[in-house]
């Protein structure tokens with residue numbers, strides 16, 4: 330009897346821990362997509378996000394065309410390489426790197442920087458929602 334109570338307690342803890350990690354993961358993406366929806370965007374599409382991810386943009390200074398793969402690479406489960414600094418960038422796919430897409434501020438900060446550098450302007454709420462829809466499934 331005592332034994333099975335202990336077993337139940339252990340199982341309960343394991344289940345709670347599993348539930349909590351998935352909530353943390355879902356939270357940042359859900360929070361942001363809810364914000365974008367409140368701003369009038371949506372529904373979000375993984376295939377639109379994938380397409381935008383690889384769409385080439387002209388460099389205003391006449392350098393090579395840019396897209397999101399320029400630094401993150403063609404396989405998001407593998408490390409990328411920063412186009413200017415040459416520094417390695419950890420894989421972006423949450424399946425390969427569970428810290429990805431877990432921090433609202435971090436995601437927004439890098440959307441702002443990367444969209445400006447790659448697209449030449451900030452991304453719209455629709456574009457960001459689509460990128461997240463694509464990335465979260467990887």
Ligand code: HEC
Nearest residue numbers: 396397399400412418419429430431436439443444447460
């Ligand atoms: C000039 C290089 C570069 C390009 C091009 C680039 N990124 Fe990034 N990106 C980075 C760096 C550096 C980081 C932050 C370091 C890290 O997360 O490992 C980052 C991080 C991110 C993150 C944060 C993910 C997380 O939760 O950890 C997102 C989202 C992202 N990039 C999206 C994009 C999108 C969308 C594009 C195309 C519009 C893009 N990036 C193009 C360099 C780049």
